[in-house]
Each structure stands twice: as structure tokens, then as C-alpha cells.
Amino acid sequence: MLLLFETAAGYALFKVLKEKKIEEAEDLAGDFQTLEQAQKVVKLKAFSKFENTTEALAAATALVDSKLSKGLKKFLKKHVDADETLALLDKKLGGIVQEKLGLNVLWSNQVLELSRGIRSQLTGLI
Numbered sequence: 463m464l465l466l467f468e469t470a471a472g473y474a475l476f477k478v479l480k481e482k483k484i485e486e487a488e489d490l491a492g493d494f495q496t497l498e499q500a501q502k503v504v505k506l507k508a509f510s511k512f513e514n515t516t517e518a519l520a521a522a523t524a525l526v527d528s529k530l531s532k533g534l535k536k537f538l539k540k541h542v543d544a545d546e547t548l549a550l551l552d553k554k555l556g557g558i559v560q561e562k563l564g565l566n567v568l569w570s571n572q573v574l575e576l577s578r579g580i581r582s583q584l585t586g587l588i
Contacts, residue, residue: 464507464542465549465573467580468525470518472511473537474588476504476580478549485572494579497586504580506587508541528554530562538563549573 463478480493480503494500510533512518517533524531538559542548547566550556551574556567580587 463547463549463568465504465576465580466538467577467584468521469584469588470522472509472518473521473534474506475508475537475541476587477507478504478576490572490575490579494582497583500579500583500587504576504587508537509588510537525552525555528552528558530555530558535563538565549576551577 463481465476465478467474467476493503512521521531521533524534542565544564547568548559549568550559551569553569556569559565560567
């Protein structure tokens with residue numbers, strides 16, 4: 463499973479290392495208390511840095527509107543294999559990604575918890 467995480471600097475794609483644990487857990491805060499713990503749960507697979515603030519603003523606007531931007535589409539095509547599951551926070555965007563790219567998409571409370579954990583250790587994970 464891969465998780466797409468949007469930052470102000472670019473798109474990050476994390477590989478989830480403990481998928482079974484994530485699927486069964488309701489509270490993952492304990493797995494992200496330190497950077498070392500977080501690195502046992504997720505690993506950065508790819509990062510696409512925005513070229514400038516204009517691109518960053520356009521990407522943020524597209525995400526708020528649940529739209530698949532050209533940059534995100536290109537990033538996902540390059541880094542997500544058809545047999546992998548992509549975890550997203552936005553259900554509507556997930557539907558669009560599933561339809562346009564044919565990827566297996568997941569959105570759930572566990573994805574939200576995982577994103578919170580990543581956010582808490584983001585600097586070290588990227």
C-alpha cells in the first residue's frame with residue numbers, strides 16, 4: 463500500500479511497511495511518537511517538489527477542488543504500479559484517480575490516522 467501525502471513543497475508518496483497493523487488499528491499515535499518508530503511504519507518512496515509557488519498554489523487549489531492536476535497525474539503514473547493500492551484522504555479525488563488512472567484506491571479512518579502520524583514526523587520522513 464502507498465499513501466499520497468500533499469505538502470506545501472510537493473507531493474510525497476509513502477510505502478506503508480506494516481499494512482496488516484494499519485488495517486486493524488484505530489489509533490496509530492503510538493507508532494509515530496518518534497522518528498525511529500515512524501520509519502518502521504512508513505518509508506518515503508517518491509517526492510515531487512513543486513517548481514515554484516505558482517505551481518504549488520495551482521496544485522493546492524486542484525486538491526481543494528478534488529481535481530486531478532496534470533502534475534499529480536504524471537507523478538502517480540510514474541510511481542504507482544497498477545497492482546498497488548493507493549491510500550488517499552479525499553474520497554472524491556480517490557474516485558477520480560480510480561476512474562482516470564485505473565488504480566486501486568483506499569480511503570478510510572485508518573488512512574486519516576496514518577496521515578496524522580506522517581504529519582507529526584514529516585520533516586524527518588522526507
